Structures are given as C-alpha cells and as structure tokens.
Amino acid sequence: MAFDRLVRAVDAWAGQRRRSDVFAQIGPSRYRPQHAAWARFLDPPEFRARAAAARVIVAHAGMGSILTALTLGKPILVMPRRGDLRETRNDHQVATARRFAELGRVAVAMNEDELAAALDRLDSLTAGEPIAPHADERLIAALRDFFASGQDMG
Amino acid sequence: MNPPAPKRRPRRILAVASGGGHWVQLLRLLPAFEGQRVIFVSVDPAYRLDVEGHEFHTVTDATRWNKLRLLKMAAEVLLLVLRVRPHVVISTGAAPGYFALRFGKLLGARTVWLDSIANIEQLSLAGQRVRPHADLWLTQWPHLATPDGPRYLGAVL
Numbered sequence: 001m002a003f004d005r006l007v008r009a010v011d012a013w014a015g016q017r018r019r020s021d022v023f024a025q026i027g028p029s030r031y032r033p034q035h036a037a038w039a040r041f042l043d044p045p046e047f048r049a050r051a052a053a054a055r056v057i058v059a060h061a062g063m064g065s066i067l068t069a070l071t072l073g074k075p076i077l078v079m080p081r082r083g084d085l086r087e088t089r090n091d092h093q094v095a096t097a098r099r100f101a102e103l104g105r106v107a108v109a110m111n112e113d114e115l116a117a118a119l120d121r122l123d124s125l126t127a128g129e130p131i132a133p134h135a136d137e138r139l140i141a142a143l144r145d146f147f148a149s150g151q152d153m154g
Numbered sequence: 155m156n157p158p159a160p161k162r163r164p165r166r167i168l169a170v171a172s173g174g175g176h177w178v179q180l181l182r183l184l185p186a187f188e189g190q191r192v193i194f195v196s197v198d199p200a201y202r203l204d205v206e207g208h209e210f211h212t213v214t215d216a217t218r219w220n221k222l223r224l225l226k227m228a229a230e231v232l233l234l235v236l237r238v239r240p241h242v243v244i245s246t247g248a249a250p251g252y253f254a255l256r257f258g259k260l261l262g263a264r265t266v267w268l269d270s271i272a273n274i275e276q277l278s279l280a281g282q283r284v285r286p287h288a289d290l291w292l293t294q295w296p297h298l299a300t301p302d303g304p305r306y307l308g309a310v311l
Contacts, residue, residue: 041200043203044200044204062174062175062272063174064173064177066175067175067179067182067311092273092274092275093272096272096274131311134183134185135179135182135185135186135308135311136308136309136310138308139268139308139310140186142308143186143266143290144185144186146242146264146266146289146290147190147242
C-alpha cells in the first residue's frame with residue numbers, strides 16, 4: 001500500500017537539509033522523490049543490503065520493518081499509518097508504534113513535523129544490540145513439541 | 155543391549171503467511187521446523203529468496219475487502235493443500251493462512267495459528283474466526299490470553 005505522506009515528509013527534509021544520503025523504497029506511492037534516491041521495490045537481499053548500510057531506518061510502524069531493523073541492530077524511526085487517512089485499515093499501527101516505543105525498541109514520530117524534528121536529531125537515534133534472528137526459545141520449543149507429537153515412528 | 159532409537163519421519167508442514175510483517179514473523183520460527191519438511195506459502199514471489207533450499211509457492215495477495223480476489227486466493231490455497239497433503243498447517247496470518255488452516259483441517263492436518271505480534275489490543279479478525287479450526291490457537295501478548303484461549307506460549311520477539 002502507498003504511504004505518500006511518509007515519502008513526501010522524508011523527501012522534503014532531505015531537500016531542506018541538502019542531504020544526498022537518503023534512499024527511499026517507495027512502493028506504489030504516487031509521489032516521486034525529488035531529493036532522495038529511490039526505487040519502488042527491493043527484493044529481500046537488496047533490502048537487507050540497503051538496511052545494513054543505513055545509519056537509520058525510517059518506516060511505517062509495520063512489524064516487518066521493525067523486526068528487520070532490530071535484527072540488523074539499526075535505529076528505526078517510525079511514523080504510523082492512520083486509518084482515518086485511509087493509509088491502512090485501522091489504527092493498529094498507532095498502537096504498535098506506542099507499544100514498541102514503550103519497550104524502547106523504536107523512535108516514533110506521530111506526524112510530519114515530529115518526523116522532521118527527529119531526523120534533525122539523527123545522531124541521537126540509537127539502537128540496542130541486534131536481536132536474535134529467531135523467536136524466543138519458549139515458542140520454538142512449544143512448536144517443536146507440537147510438530148513432533150503425533151509423529152509416527154519407523 | 156538396547157534397541158536403536160526409532161527414527162522419526164519428517165512431517166510435511168505447510169507454513170503460510172501474507173506479506174510484510176506476517177512473513178517476517180514466520181521466518182523467525184525457522185528453528186522449529188528443523189528435521190521436518192516445510193513448504194512455504196506467501197504472496198510475493200521475491201520471498202523465495204528468503205527460504206532457499208525449501209519449497210516455496212505463491213498465492214494471490216488478497217484481503218477480505220476484495221471478494222473476487224479472496225475467492226481466487228482461496229481456490230489456489232485449496233489446490234496447494236490438496237497437492238501437498240500436509241500433516242501440519244501453521245500460519246502467522248492473514249487471509250491465506252486462515253484458508254490454509256480450514257482446508258488443512260478438513261484433510262486431517264493438525265493446525266497452528268500464531269496471531270501477528272502487531273495485534274496488540276485484540277486478536278485479528280482472521281484469528282478470531284479461525285478458532286474452531288486451530289489445534290494450537292496462539293497470541294503473542296500475554297494480556298490477550300484467556301483460560302479459553304488463545305494461549306500465550308511466547309513471541310517472535
């Protein structure tokens with residue numbers, strides 16, 4: 001789904017601050033960046049390479065983006081999509097952004113002004129140690145047991 | 155002398171997720187599939203690159219807001235389930251996983267629904283609807299677990 005509001009905001013900031021180091025993966029957005037380099041889609045290896053080379057990741061408050069940033073140990077600044085702006089189906093991204101900010105996992109900008117302000121303070125955005133690439137041991141063990149039970153022998 | 159330990163045959167596990175966070179969460183379950191034969195299903199052909207060495211199939215990307223696409227996707231999922239005949243079907247959502255669990259159950263598979271970690275305030279709609287068809291019906295937030303399910307057995311993070 002397009003998220004023009006985010007693309008515009010980051011591109012505007014890149015122009016105002018004369019940044020030449022911004023890359024945007026914009027999906028089906030109708031807005032095309034004037035200042036940031038961009039592509040519509042990146043396949044998984046391309047995405048990981050770009051994310052690994054980045055100082056900061058700026059994204060919607062989607063779990064794919066958040067988990068990817070955390071496994072790479074990159075700071076992530078999220079702006080949630082809003083249901084009332086028809087950017088997604090409901091406000092679950094607002095809840096995600098708030099909860100993961102409380103957990104200290106993401107920085108949040110609730111609107112374009114907050115986004116620009118956070119980007120101006122880029123250097124103070126930090127990340128913890130990269131998280132393990134897998135789910136917690138308890139869940140893995142529970143699933144292993146489930147798959148193994150009812151398994152026939154021989 | 156003790157007899158040798160019996161060998162366990164790998165089970166066919168159909169692992170289904172829509173794109174984005176659903177897929178990323180499914181990948182974080184990889185260690186649980188060790189020793190089994192897992193067949194991955196998602197909505198973006200590029201995701202094949204994330205699971206090299208495993209079977210991977212694509213189905214039409216569809217949500218409940220487009221009935222025609224949903225029907226097409228459901229038919230594709232049904233065909234896959236009939237071909238693969240999984241022993242287990244597991245999904246992190248959303249709609250493709252819902253259908254995979256339902257069709258899988260009809261064919262005698264054991265099923266797991268792990269509601270997305272993005273559903274913090276309540277279970278997803280598909281997660282609520284899949285309840286009668288899920289042997290293991292899971293949420294990733296302890297405050298959403300109830301004595302009647304869903305259960306909390308850990309999270310991808």
